[in-house]
Amino acid sequence: MRSFHYVPLVITILLLANHSFALPADLLEGTSSAISNGPLPSPDGTCGGQNAYTCTGTSYGPCCSSYNFCGNLTSHCLPSHGCQPKFGTCTTPSPTITPSLDGLCGTTTSTTCSGGPWEGSCCSSYGFCGFNSTFCLISQGCQSAFGKCTQISPFGTCGGNTNYICTDSAYGPCCSEAGYCGSTSAYCGLRCQGQAGLCLAPSEDGTCGWERGYTCLGSRFGACCSGSGWCGETMAHCSVKGGCQQGLLSNPHLGVCSEP
Numbered sequence: 001m002r003s004f005h006y007v008p009l010v011i012t013i014l015l016l017a018n019h020s021f022a023l024p025a026d027l028l029e030g031t032s033s034a035i036s037n038g039p040l041p042s043p044d045g046t047c048g049g050q051n052a053y054t055c056t057g058t059s060y061g062p063c064c065s066s067y068n069f070c071g072n073l074t075s076h077c078l079p080s081h082g083c084q085p086k087f088g089t090c091t092t093p094s095p096t097i098t099p100s101l102d103g104l105c106g107t108t109t110s111t112t113c114s115g116g117p118w119e120g121s122c123c124s125s126y127g128f129c130g131f132n133s134t135f136c137l138i139s140q141g142c143q144s145a146f147g148k149c150t151q152i153s154p155f156g157t158c159g160g161n162t163n164y165i166c167t168d169s170a171y172g173p174c175c176s177e178a179g180y181c182g183s184t185s186a187y188c189g190l191r192c193q194g195q196a197g198l199c200l201a202p203s204e205d206g207t208c209g210w211e212r213g214y215t216c217l218g219s220r221f222g223a224c225c226s227g228s229g230w231c232g233e234t235m236a237h238c239s240v241k242g243g244c245q246q247g248l249l250s251n252p253h254l255g256v257c258s259e260p
């Protein structure tokens with residue numbers, strides 16, 4: 001009969017135990033959500049630290065500063081200022097690109113071939129400004145973010161607002177005023193686009209000059225272009241005093257000349 005005196009005591013202990021270890025349902029739900037979804041969005045603009053709030057998805061700004069506040073200024077967002085990537089977004093500023101003064105270019109120096117003394121040139125894969133195909137061709141690794149780049153014309157068009165050139169093109173080496181590649185005097189002569197290909201083709205008939213579109217260089221008639229527009233190798237063709245034509249420095253010469 002004495003055993004019945006212990007029954008109420010045992011029941012009381014069990015009831016107390018259940019109440020002591022039970023957690024409110026909403027607290028259990030919040031804890032589970034925080035564990036499964038990571039840090040909770042900040043309700044007050046604070047982040048990291050003891051509360052471990054994140055700035056992502058809040059109206060205070062996406063970045064968590066080293067002082068545990070959300071914001072969108074450089075003091076909040078730059079890694080160099082202590083931005084905390086675990087509790088928001090951190091950004092790296094883009095480097096300031098300045099015109100090259102010494103011919104160096106690219107990501108290492110943050111300098112460009114555009115807008116300075118090297119204007120119009122290309123930045124090679126090795127980080128140097130220049131004008132020939134080694135620097136300018138995309139296939140050679142030209143860096144378009146730091147200067148102009150070109151590619152060999154795949155369709156026969158060239159110059160103008162395109163970056164197509166005729167040099168080594170199957171359509172011909174010269175870019176005409178109308179923007180087409182070819183190899184005759186119509187493409188290589190006067191108003192030929194020298195920045196998009198060669199100008200002046202080797203003479204096919206012994207004549208030379210911009211109007212004809214022919215140079216004596218590489219022709220079988222002689223390397224000098226006379227004042228009257230004929231290729232040859234005599235003093236009458238090659239003498240500067242006799243009117244030998246060399247052409248313009250910005251384009252291939254009409255031929256070679258000798259003194260006097």
